[in-house]
Amino acid sequence: MFSTVTIDWYVALSVLLFTIGAMGVLMRRNAIIIFMSVEMMLNSANLAFVAFARHLGDLDGQVLTFFVITVAAAEVAVGLALIVTIFRTKHSISIDELNVLKG
Amino acid sequence: MGNPILFLILAVIAVGSALGMLLSRNAIYSALFLVLNFVTIAVFYLVLNAPFIAMVQITVYAGAIMVLFLFVIMLLGAERLGGVGAVRDWEWATAALLGAVLVLVFILEMVLGKGVGGTETAVFVDSSPTALGLRLFEAYVFPFELTGVLLLIAMIGVVVLGRTKKRGKHVQHSNN
Numbered sequence: 104m105f106s107t108v109t110i111d112w113y114v115a116l117s118v119l120l121f122t123i124g125a126m127g128v129l130m131r132r133n134a135i136i137i138f139m140s141v142e143m144m145l146n147s148a149n150l151a152f153v154a155f156a157r158h159l160g161d162l163d164g165q166v167l168t169f170f171v172i173t174v175a176a177a178e179v180a181v182g183l184a185l186i187v188t189i190f191r192t193k194h195s196i197s198i199d200e201l202n203v204l205k206g
Numbered sequence: 207m208g209n210p211i212l213f214l215i216l217a218v219i220a221v222g223s224a225l226g227m228l229l230s231r232n233a234i235y236s237a238l239f240l241v242l243n244f245v246t247i248a249v250f251y252l253v254l255n256a257p258f259i260a261m262v263q264i265t266v267y268a269g270a271i272m273v274l275f276l277f278v279i280m281l282l283g284a285e286r287l288g289g290v291g292a293v294r295d296w297e298w299a300t301a302a303l304l305g306a307v308l309v310l311v312f313i314l315e316m317v318l319g320k321g322v323g324g325t326e327t328a329v330f331v332d333s334s335p336t337a338l339g340l341r342l343f344e345a346y347v348f349p350f351e352l353t354g355v356l357l358l359i360a361m362i363g364v365v366v367l368g369r370t371k372k373r374g375k376h377v378q379h380s381n382n
Contacts, residue, residue, distance in 0.1 A: 165333060
């Protein structure tokens with residue numbers, strides 16, 4: 104059972120990394136750290152994609168990973184610009200203090 | 207799909223660096239742990255016969271994106287804001303519980319459902335940058351062009367957001 108690496112191993116690792124990323128989103132209060140956790144969740148999904156591309160002998164998984172990386176780059180640029188703007192007005196990036204819309 | 211020992215070593219590094227990112231009090235350390243995590247995943251991509259994606263991972267993720275993160279952290283001086291200590295106990299417990307449930311569901315599914323199943327394809331797929339580029343421009347031209355538009359929109363958005371207004375001094379006064 105443990106002599107060869109199968110797709111299950113990669114899916115398991117992917118789930119672990121995704122869970123750690125999700126816990127980062129839930130546990131941390133620093134918006135930048137939350138953002139980094141989201142990046143890690145995207146990465147775990149990418150790992151599953153590439154592993155399945157290898158498993159099925161199909162390049163489509165790699166193409167999809169390529170697109171995910173591109174979109175993540177755009178998302179990071181906009182997100183960090185938003186964080187900088189929020190910091191300029193509120194002098195904090197703790198998400199507990201972003202409660203202006205709270206009724 | 208690679209040597210089990212190699213997989214285990216890399217998996218330990220990946221999970222360890224992910225936990226390091228999660229638990230570091232200093233945001234700079236978190237970012238550096240995340241770089242290590244990304245590089246480890248790039249090595250996984252190499253093992254998985256995806257050399258081009260591995261290089262993109264290193265240049266775009268570990269290079270560009272993480273430099274942007276470090277730049278913003280240092281620009282804002284946000285190293286120590288909102289550390290783990292700022293989290294209330296019940297929030298920590300809820301997060302841990304949800305994480306445990308997620309992993310448990312997965313383990314149950316893997317054990318009861320006998321895993322993903324299916325045999326690995328024996329055929330060697332050409333995954334050179336040439337093959338990937340051909341696939342990208344033959345089957346996925348439209349999404350590819352769309353990402354170009356998306357990047358343009360993101361760039362314009364960042365410029366608009368990052369612009370400081372001429373009356374910035376006035377805005378700061380009204381804040382105080």
